[in-house]
Amino acid sequence: NRGVLVTSNFTQNDVDFGFITYESDGSRAGLDNFLFTLTDGRHEGFLINGSLQTQPTMMSIFVQPLVEDAPKLVVNKSPELLQHLGRQRYGYKLSNKMLRAVDSDSDSSSLWYVITS
Structure with missing residues (x-):
């Protein structure tokens, strides 16, 4: 309801291989849905729990709220043993x-440590 209306079709194979996705624009959390019908191209309607349906059926999706938390430092331990780094250099890896x-809303590879002296 809050997204882009898709008026084309897709196959069960598309679903099985993960080609069909639902995207939220992130503006609101909560319940969303879309309507669809099912056809094999030969029969009118489709069965749900043994009952013939000819009207679109609803797929409901609950959109989790985005978390806008700051990154959290969870481990901050001082190194204990000085290591030889080669070429007469010593330090810590x-x-x-x-x-x-x-960070709950970012991948860890996108977090940066900024050195301030």
Whole structure:
């Protein structure tokens, strides 16, 4: 109801292979729906639980609200052992056991640590 009306058709194979998607514009959360009919090209109507239907049926979808939280630092541990980094250099190799952040509305690969001295 709140999206773009699709007036074309698709097959069960399209559904099985994940080619059909529902997209929310993110403006509102809650219940949304769309109407559809089903045909094999030979028979009028389609069966739902053994009952012949000739009118469109409704697919209901609940759209989860987007979370607009700030990123969270979940691990912040100081390294313990100085490591040889080669060429007479020593330091620490950071890992997610020492430093890790998450964000409920972003992929972790899009989080940036900004060094401020």
